[in-house]
Amino acid sequence: MTGDERLLARVATQDRGAFHLLYDQYADAVYRYGLSILRKPHLAEDVLQETMMAVWKGAKSFSGRSKVMTWILGITRNQAHNILRKESKGQRLPAPDPTTAPHDPTQSLHVDLCVQDALGTLSPLHREVMHLVFYENLTVRETAALLGIPTGTVKSRMHHARQALAKELT
Amino acid sequence: MTLCQTVRDWLPWYVSGHLTPNKVGRLAHHIEHCEACQKELARVIQLRHQFVSSVDAAPTPSDRVWETIAPALESAPRSHIDVGSFLIGLNFGIAAHDRRTPVQGDLKVLGRKVRIIGKRRKGA
Numbered sequence: 001m002t003g004d005e006r007l008l009a010r011v012a013t014q015d016r017g018a019f020h021l022l023y024d025q026y027a028d029a030v031y032r033y034g035l036s037i038l039r040k041p042h043l044a045e046d047v048l049q050e051t052m053m054a055v056w057k058g059a060k061s062f063s064g065r066s067k068v069m070t071w072i073l074g075i076t077r078n079q080a081h082n083i084l085r086k087e088s089k090g091q092r093l094p095a096p097d098p099t100t101a102p103h104d105p106t107q108s109l110h111v112d113l114c115v116q117d118a119l120g121t122l123s124p125l126h127r128e129v130m131h132l133v134f135y136e137n138l139t140v141r142e143t144a145a146l147l148g149i150p151t152g153t154v155k156s157r158m159h160h161a162r163q164a165l166a167k168e169l170t
Numbered sequence: 171m172t173l174c175q176t177v178r179d180w181l182p183w184y185v186s187g188h189l190t191p192n193k194v195g196r197l198a199h200h201i202e203h204c205e206a207c208q209k210e211l212a213r214v215i216q217l218r219h220q221f222v223s224s225v226d227a228a229p230t231p232s233d234r235v236w237e238t239i240a241p242a243l244e245s246a247p248r249s250h251i252d253v254g255s256f257l258i259g260l261n262f263g264i265a266a267h268d269r270r271t272p273v274q275g276d277l278k279v280l281g282r283k284v285r286i287i288g289k290r291r292k293g294a
Contacts, residue, residue, distance in 0.1 A: 016243055023236060041229060048235050056243060072285040115224040134221045139188045155179040162182070165217060 004068035010057035029136065030076045036131040037080040037124060043087070050079040065095070070142050075119035077146065079151055126161035133158055150154065173200055177207050181214040 010018035033045030054075050062071055119127060132138045144151045177200050183189050186198055286294050
């Protein structure tokens with residue numbers, strides 16, 4: 001059993017201290033994956049909240065067939081798509097909370113605007129696969145399992161995503 | 171599919187260290203002799219670096235998310251034990267909480283729950 005699996009097993013017994021540790025460990029990854037899908041910081045924070053509550057309630061259902069990170073990213077994806085569906089049906093208030101928006105000027109200075117702009121032009125599917133492979137370092141199989149697509153599709157989607165991003169950056 | 175196409179599909183996982191030793195060997199052998207794939211490898215390395223830098227530069231979640239989650243955990247019992255018989259429809263459950271009444275017991279008769287230890291709060 002890995003350290004992450006032991007931590008999740010403690011969360012399954014409703015150990016709040018363990019859950020706080022797990023939150024600290026995964027919050028950034030969940031938030032950034034949510035942000036890559038939804039592109040809005042306030043919605044990514046909603047995804048983080050919903051995902052972590054789902055982890056708290058569902059830790060017992062972790063079967064160990066995947067890594068803890070991949071399992072949590074799978075929950076993140078479901079929550080992000082739930083929010084997308086509600087957004088498209090107009091069931092959520094679109095007003096963002098201004099205090100959750102990036103406001104630290106020193107942080108904003110470091111953002112590579114060219115890359116940010118280019119990422120904004122990618123299709124959600126391309127942005128998502130690139131995030132999982134380049135940022136989360138998932139294998140082909142892990143990415144395929146998470147997205148529910150064949151491994152061949154992961155490779156071709158990644159190929160097209162690379163081409164699209166490279167084209168925007170040149 | 172040509173060898174160039176195959177190798178180029180492997181490149182993202184080569185740079186992240188997820189390619190099998192067999193594929194790494196084939197890729198290295200091919201790239202040694204293929205200038206176009208050498209350029210493509212350099213491009214993938216650069217793209218990955220730009221992508222990771224861009225995501226890292228994004229804001230991190232605010233502390234308010236945890237502050238919203240933490241109180242919601244309090245309503246869940248720390249531990250819960252159920253004993254009873256499914257067949258005759260009787261079930262006794264006891265739960266330990268951090269807040270409210272520390273220990274609560276319920277008798278469930280044919281799916282209907284009756285609190286027998288610990289008072290039920292109004293509106294709970």
